[in-house]
Amino acid sequence: MITSSLLNLKTTSLYSLHKELGAKIVPFAGYQMPVSYPEGIIKEHIHTRNEVSLFDISHMGLIQLEGLPVVKYIETLAPANLIGLERNRQCYSFFLNEKGGIIDDFVAMNTGKDYRLVVNAGNTDLVVSLLNSSEKFRNNITLLEKYSMIALQGPKSGQIMKSLKGNCEDMSFMDVRFMNLVGIECLVTRSGYTGEDGFEIVASSNEIETLARNILEFPSVAPAGLGARDTLRLEAGLCLHGNDIGPAISPIEAKIAWAIPPVRRKGGTRSGGFSGSKRIFELLEFGASKYRVGLLTNQRIPVRSGTQLWNESKEEIGTVTSGAFAPSLGKPIGMGYVLNQEAFNGNHIHATIRGKRIDLHVTSLPFMKTNYYRA
Known part of the structure; x- marks a missing residue:
């Protein structure tokens, strides 16, 4: 039975699998998402720390950027070094308003073929609107709505990827690579939001359930929901947009100024030139x-x-x-x-x-x- 609070919400391509696995479904960022499974949040949390868990993160927004000019444009909205981002690497950054507040935090990746952004689910429409505010680059910015994302997190995640024939043994944290997993073309990053080793995997929405089912066949893998993801990120000291960071909070106050690279700071070769830079430089110099x-x-x-x-x-x-x-x-x-x-x-x-x-x-x-x- 779908309660009134779940009506008119989107579902991910793994919704049927979540129901099959006995997930408790809750509204989150416009989606019906699993908060937990029958084992419960605490057991899911501990299992992730000790073994490996599979999370559905398909509610996150995936945006494709094509061409260096649009990458330079992004640098006017965020204090990132996307131009200098190496092939097959990703970085953490944030879109700022003129007061230096965080509109949204995101991960940017250079896949070697294009650039992609992963943004927070609740802010996807806002970010797309922000990026499209310049008509010049609208044709170079695409919200990839036919793709889904899962996260494999925990100390044994590397073993699972190896068993899936994933070419990832030499991947370091924040590396990005295209690879084939069980016959499915995937974009894989060695990253996550739990504080553990892990991988975030992008695949076609038509194939993501097949991939998820293959992963769940391994005895050490268990499904985990939003509840465990939240307690895991909190133990890891990671911010949640809308709670710990937002438009009224600057990266300096949030103690995530480490994500502003030297090249974009005062004295850097591409110093400033992004929204809120005046305020950010003041806070970096004088403190908050x-x-x-x-x-x-x-x-x-x-x-x-x-x-x-x-x-x-x-x-x-x-x-x-x-x-x-x-x-x-x-x-x-x-x-x-x-x-x-x-x-x-x-x-x-x-x-x-x-x-x-x-x-x-x-x-x-x-x-x-x-x-x-x-x-």
């Missing part, structure tokens, strides 16, 4: 008034998004943006923004939930070591 931090507690109640944060002088100092129970750590964790002077490791702060004080302390991110593969 608030920063994203990790939050830890020894109590059992997670602090959720929107919860206010207070210092020991009972002054409001910030807000939680993400919070959940961390299965790998066995306790609640969170991320949020606090005033600059409060953003130091070990700082004791607190929140109040349903009248109960929750003691927290500020910590660096990520919460646990990431395991990205370097060949």
Whole structure:
């Protein structure tokens, strides 16, 4: 039975498989997506950390860019070095507004044949509209709607790819390669959003279910949903657009300024020239008034998004943006923004939930070591 909240939502090409596997379906970014399977979020999370899990990420937007002129145009909207991006590599970046806020964060790849962007599902239409604001390049920008994406994540993902005859043993984190998997032409990147080694795989929507079923035949592979993907990315200290980053938050405040390469900074050979560059350069030079931090507690109640944060002088100092129970750590964790002077490791702060004080302390991110593969 489809509830009213799921009516008029899109489905991915794996929807029937999700139902067959007993997935709990929820609305997410305009799609009916699996939040969990019968094993539950915690077991899916732990399985990903120890073995390997398969995620449906077909709701993400995949955009093709053709020609160097349109790549240069993208660099006016984002502080990325796409022109200097090597063949068969990808990079992380973000589209900025004039105040330096993050319209959307994305991954850009140079496939050797073209350039492609992977953008957040909830922002796909917004990004396409932004890119098409220049009539000059509209014919060079295509939303690839006949392709789907899956993510194979976990320490044994490389073994699975090898068993699928994937030519990926020498691929490092953020490498990109076309390859044939079980007779299906795929675009594969060694990346993901869990903090583990893994691969994101693009294939024709007509063939993605065949590929997914082949992968799920391996005993070490289990399906995992959005719930586990969220707790995994939170443990890895990764931002979720709409929670931890957004149009009112700059990359400097979010502590992801590492993604702004030297060539686009002051003194670089292609310094500035992107939306919000004046504000970004000011923040890089003088610092921000608030920063994203990790939050830890020894109590059992997670602090959720929107919860206010207070210092020991009972002054409001910030807000939680993400919070959940961390299965790998066995306790609640969170991320949020606090005033600059409060953003130091070990700082004791607190929140109040349903009248109960929750003691927290500020910590660096990520919460646990990431395991990205370097060949």
